[in-house]
Amino acid sequence: MARLSVTDLSVTYRTGDGDLTAVDRVTFDIQDNEIFGIVGESGCGKSTLGDSFLQLLDENGSISGGSIVYDGMDLAAMTDRELADEVRGNKISMIFQDPNASLDPVYTVGQQLVETITKHLDMNKKAARERAIELLDDVGIPDPEDRIDNYPHSFSGGQLQRIVIAIALSCEPGLLIADEPTTGLDVSIQAQILDLLEELAESHETSIVMITHDLGVVAEICDRVGVMYAGNMVEIAPIQQLFDAPRHPYTQALLDSIPERHGMKEDLTVIPGHPPDLRQPPTGCRYNPRCDQVCGMECETGDVPPTYDVEGTDVMCYLYDEGVNEAYEGPTNIVAEPGGDD
């Protein structure tokens, strides 16, 4: 069952030089107890997408269309106050990139855990403290009974991210949004944190949205992955399928540019060109100026391509439309038009 359904979601920033649509009509579902990865390069809109779930956008940004349905509620239509009272920390929580800055330096980690627990669960301070110790134990902090009274500065970065995760999961949220949770950590700690997240997702029955630019992270823990380019979700596929049979030319290029896939002597493949300026996006497919597989007029004109279902992969590319790409021989299954239903 879908725990979170995002339909035709658009997020627009007002800027001095006109509106910028950072997330453009994105549609996807997150299933129960699933770890869903969102990958893409800097500026592709993946963090904006993550922030929009809890309406944490900057002041000049707003959800300009679509819906985000969680547990029967449309998060996109709720006010800040309603979200704070009913959703944030309680049903959906979020962790960020820099664990060192994610905790208030003037309170002990225990005080911060207890603050969140008593806010959302009907518990007195003593029970909340006991739960806090349990949680610290769950996330692998040694001597939690003693460490609970320490201030954040006396923990290492990896330990702090564990504590941040403990706080995020303290009220048993159904969904955890992790925005680059391992980026500031060294590689061995990264692997530990990812293992921890995977383990906790299972034991707490929490779905996770993992926002990252690191395909290694995605390969490590995600069940399904959405690839974003210039505000579009260009491909959604189960993890194995994405790595084995990438459908979108951008995904293919992205996978080719992973250093591990190259021998020592080969040059690293890079995608030529730059991501487009989203204030004046290219017509047609957003990727067409950099694409090496342009297959017809439609690629360069009109709106973005529809989404096609190709053997279980959702992909936004005319390569899989026999009406555009004459060389394509498989079936054409349009699952969503760019304009949605209207």
Add this chain to the structure above:
Amino acid sequence: MSTETDTQTDIEIDEPGPFHEFYEAFSENRIAVFGLGLLAFLIIITLLADFIAPYSATAQNYDAVLEGPSMDHPMGTDELGRDIFSRVLFGYRIIFSITVGGVMMAFTMGTLLGLAAGYYGGWLDEFLMRGVDVLMSFPSLILALALIAAIGPSRWGIALVLGIAYTPIFARVARSESVSLSNEAFIRSLEVRGVSTPRILIAHMFPNVLGPLIVTVTLQLAFGILTTATLSFLGVGVQPPSPSLGLMLADGKDIIGRAWWMSLFPGVAIMLPVIAFNTIGDGLRDTFDPKQVRN
């Protein structure tokens, strides 16, 4: 068991009290420590004025008019035969209570306004800060004079006036700290955890901006003493017969040739707490400044 005890000790050595580092840094600043000692001395003699003062602050004695310093009257007497030493001690009480009251009022109002403005941003920030700019555009003494003219001179009136005149200073300091703090990830993650906005402002932002605000408090206390004394000197402050350091200075200035003690001692008395607050404030600023290199 013994190893456990050892680890325990290690942890305690690794983590001295939260004020330890602060204390170390502050105590290195000799002048600030001197200021703190001076302030402690002034506070003690003010609190114990009832026991120390040889006379009442208002008792007149026509047998001892305009007497110079002597064993009976350590700072001499004024033209009504009142003991200046006693009047200075009781004068301290009044000037301290007015200044501390006024600065605390400004601290509370200014900090709340500044934190809210910096945190919310947008039109609230513009509205509050432009109001602050308007208040700031008047020199604080002129503003104080105008306000006193409106509400009439009284002890708590002056405190209120100080509170209003100094609010913008605290609002500006608090706002600038609040703006940079609002962008910190931990404030964002508090929002994500559903912590209410008043709680974020008071329980989380306030303790984090306290350092710079304490510096401002001490420096404003110094200005507050001066402003209170100035208002009294101009005759719109504490009204006679209550002992007022500023008024005593004003009374003495016309006859300074005949009775130098009448203006010298109240003048020095005004100077001492100002020096104390200023040196403490400078010391605290150096201590709280993260850019300061400590060896």
